[in-house]
Amino acid sequence: MLKFSQQNAKTKNLRSVPELQEYLVDKRKIYSLDLLSGWSCPGARDCLARVHDVNGKRTLRDGPHTQFRCFSASQEVIYPNVYNARKWNKIAIQVQKTVTQIRNLILESLPPNLGILRYHVGGDFFKLAYFRAAVEVAERCPDRLFYAYTKSLPFLQKLDVVDLSQGFIRPNFLVTTSVGGRYDHLIPQMGVRTATVVFDENTDLPIDHDDSHAATSGGSFALLLHGVQPAKSKASKALVELRGKGSYGKQR
Numbered sequence: 001m002l003k004f005s006q007q008n009a010k011t012k013n014l015r016s017v018p019e020l021q022e023y024l025v026d027k028r029k030i031y032s033l034d035l036l037s038g039w040s041c042p043g044a045r046d047c048l049a050r051v052h053d054v055n056g057k058r059t060l061r062d063g064p065h066t067q068f069r070c071f072s073a074s075q076e077v078i079y080p081n082v083y084n085a086r087k088w089n090k091i092a093i094q095v096q097k098t099v100t101q102i103r104n105l106i107l108e109s110l111p112p113n114l115g116i117l118r119y120h121v122g123g124d125f126f127k128l129a130y131f132r133a134a135v136e137v138a139e140r141c142p143d144r145l146f147y148a149y150t151k152s153l154p155f156l157q158k159l160d161v162v163d164l165s166q167g168f169i170r171p172n173f174l175v176t177t178s179v180g181g182r183y184d185h186l187i188p189q190m191g192v193r194t195a196t197v198v199f200d201e202n203t204d205l206p207i208d209h210d211d212s213h214a215a216t217s218g219g220s221f222a223l224l225l226h227g228v229q230p231a232k233s234k235a236s237k238a239l240v241e242l243r244g245k246g247s248y249g250k251q252r
Helices: 011-016 018-027 071-078 080-094 099-109 128-140 184-190 234-242
Strands: 004-006 029-033 049-054 057-062 114-119 145-150 168-170 173-178 194-198 221-224
Touching: 011 018, 011 029, 011 114, 018 029, 018 114, 049 071, 049 080, 057 071, 071 080, 080 099, 099 128, 128 145, 128 168, 128 173
Parallel strands: 029 114, 114 145, 145 173, 173 194, 194 221
Antiparallel strands: 004 029, 049 057, 168 173
8 A cells, every 4th residue: 555645834725725625525635645756756857866775874865967956855864754655655656567556556545535636745757657547546536636746758748638738637637847857858849837946036937835836727837946955055045045935834
């Protein structure tokens, strides 16, 4: 069985979004399905960071092209339970060989009171069969909402989708491409909406403070830089200037 994380300080704000109320009736809750950051992110580049576990000692290493550190990788080096749960999920999905096997694993693991599921606070769709399985799960659960950020564009490109410009894979499954990946060159031809991490609020894009843009239909948007950043880096200096405005704890 997979391990699901309950709502965090950011995703809990989805409860106040009018368009999402139908998915939260009968006291349904918001969850995420998380995997190991970096290790399950084949498209990561600008944000790449991985936790290395050697005999129980975890260290965080940035990638060769990292411009800002993945916030969820920082969580994994700080919190053992977070790391262990994400590792468990990564292995559990990886050993499944077919779309049907992965789909059934997810369906059997879904919390009974789930209303909204985010794939992934940590991780990404690391193989095509997993992405296809997630689509089939959404088809089997039309009264639940699923949404995701992804850099796995070669996999997304092979799916039958509704309207990527508005985020739709299925009516109840929305996706947003995170800019700064290895496959950014595919974004224009695919017409998928994007989320761009920005270092300040001087942007023409609407800023998503609470996942409300990601979990509903619409065009591209921005995300403020957040999470622990490498010391003395441009990202760390920008984070100081933001004074926590990109934090998951921010209410809007």
